[in-house]
Amino acid sequence: MTATILLVDDHPIIRAGCRRLFGDAGLGRVVEAEDAGGALALWRSERPDIVVLDPDIPGPDGGMGVMRAMLAENAAARVLVFGGRGGGQGGGQGGGYGDPAVAAGALKAGAKGYVAKNSALDTLLSAVGRVLAGGIHLDHALARDLALMSLSPPPDPLAPLTLREREILGLLGRGLTAAAIADSLGISRKTVANACTQIKDKLGADGPRALVRIAIDAGLAG
Template sequence: MTRTILLVDDHPIVRAGCQRLLAEAALGRVVEAEDVGSALDRWRAERPDVVILDLNIPGEGGGMAVLRAIQAESPAVPVLIFSMHEDPAIAARTLKAGARGYVTKNDAPDSLASAIGTVLAGRIHLDNGLARELALMTLTPTADPLAGLTQREREILGLVGRGLTTAAIADRLGISQKTVANACTQIKDKLGADSARALIRIAIDSGLAD
């Protein structure tokens, strides 16, 4: 019986590359979607055996909304996150939400096909480096780390924690990318964060990314 794979990504070049890789691996028939709405429509129409899901797709809630919907309707179907984000905090958040694996777009090309095989076999897929970081990652709670942030800064921090890009945040909030970038700089200064990765962890730890 031929398997069906649902590939959800908003970049046509990425989808085309994945199509070639999966065709070479002969893993099954691949159907595509590019945003939250089309992903859920395709999911319900095709009932695929496995879903490859980018987090940063257009639509309310992005890829996490798709993951949660699939988990609510068919938790046994494996969802493999395919993301540009390498932060273990984001990977941990998706696994907690029900994803069965996490592959970054910087991984070796054959890692995607290998990951699909792993999750279809009922196992969790993480590369060794990411698994080690997850195991070593410690979260240190603070009393009220966000006390100095404005409501708008909290909102932007929450979207950063969900993995949205500067452009996606600007589009979501109806503001310029420069305004978002400046706000992120101010947030870093207020929280003593030295990178976007640190902001993501703070957002997740504080519950703003949920």
């Protein structure tokens, strides 16, 4: 039985090129949408075997919102994200598949693969074929960078603080009052109060309780 491919992109030239590419390769029948509303309407009426989706289409939540809606209706939906630009030769990060953070977000949201728009034609054809066959398209370079991202330490939420501010935050987390902190560190209460204000501003905390919670979560209150 001939597969149905739902191609979602707001650029007519890209849709025309993909339609011809898929047709020449005999991958299946192509139906097209240019925005979120049209994509969901065709998804429900055509029940395509695969969706090739630009994440930047017009709509309240863009292509990712469309994909979430599809997966909510059918958890087995096959969506291949086709967007952005890869780094390319002399380009930015991510080699031929684009920003690894964007690709990781798409895969985490439920996509069966990610292909950048400046990838080789064979890459797109291979990805569509693999997803149609029930697999997942994961470029070797993408897999490598995603692995490196997972091994990278998480960003330090307390990075904006000075060493003294970290010290004061830790004492707050242990339940010390401003007076007790001043006595412990040999500084004035005014200095402690000013430091607490700076810490709240830097961390976006709305009060002393929030600072205590931040200190505990960061392991400073032990």
